């Protein structure tokens with residue numbers, strides 16, 4: 361949804377509540393660390409109206425988009441990175457190169473460095489923590505990547521980060537517009553993006569490196585002036601806006617609690633699980649839940665029980681687990697279903713609500729809250 365469309369409608373007093381009709385997410389990658397034949401590295405797509413946003417962009421995300429086939433790669437207009445671990449960002453430069461692929465031409469076999477007029481293009485916006493901008497800029501430069509469009513990187517700066525500058529000595533290319541360095545205020549980054557239809561806020565979550573969680577809020581028009589007589593109509597929105605919480609890797613997302621309260625959908629990692637050997641034959645007889653949780657925490661990750669407890673704490677309506685250890689396939693086999701059902705139950709026992717275990721290409725509609 362474009363901002364001007366929304367405000368036009370609002371100004372005419374035609375919209376009371378439903379700026380967005382469908383709001384859906386599709387998982388493109390649901391594994392941690394190593395890809396497998398059934399799970400790719402982290403990425404998910406959020407779609408509403410004409411907008412296509414990515415959250416994380418692990419290696420081969422563009423391959424997953426092509427396999428999925430529901431959106432064209434060129435339609436992606438925002439990418440949100442949770443942290444700069446490779447399994448969450450390695451795919452972004454190839455994806456930018458494909459999104460903005462220029463016509464191929466060379467002069468006597470020599471590639472042009474910069475010959476594309478990009479002055480009027482709408483930039484693809486990237487959000488992420490410190491290092492996101494430097495990583496993209498350097499990778500595109502050293503791979504001689506030519507784009508026929510522009511992008512911009514807005515960084516969420518932690519209080520311990522440098523608050524200004526680009527964190528790289530390499531200067532911007534003509535394809536890169538100047539991004540914002542967004543400072544934390546009261547422990548969060550509020551409204552890093554807002555267009556009248558949705559707003560996005562972020563907060564730090566604890567992991568082994570700086571990592572953030574994103575909260576997407578649907579905006580509703582709470583009142584409007586009836587243009588025929590200039591009065592406020594009695595009819596008010598009958599529902600609240602939908603809230604989607606997308607966490608990066610974490611062993612403790614507590615700094616995002618306030619933003620995440622009453623999420624319609626909470627997406628939380630569950631990298632490591634303890635399942636008894638009769639469910640998961642790889643489990644060693646000496647393993648215990650306590651050992652698995654200690655190992656998960658030491659690496660900045662969570663178990664299903666930890667995810668379930670957080671979902672309960674923030675009163676989420678639905679919990680979606682993702683970012684599973686590569687030992688857990690994401691196929692249709694009976695053994696996989698048995699294992700994933702068991703992982704979902706472990707989270708559900710703590711949470712007390714609906715739990716879904718993500719797999720690659722799983723799509724979920726986020727239903728309106730009546």
Ligand SMILES: [Zn+2]
Nearest residue numbers: 443445567609
């Ligand atoms: Zn990580």
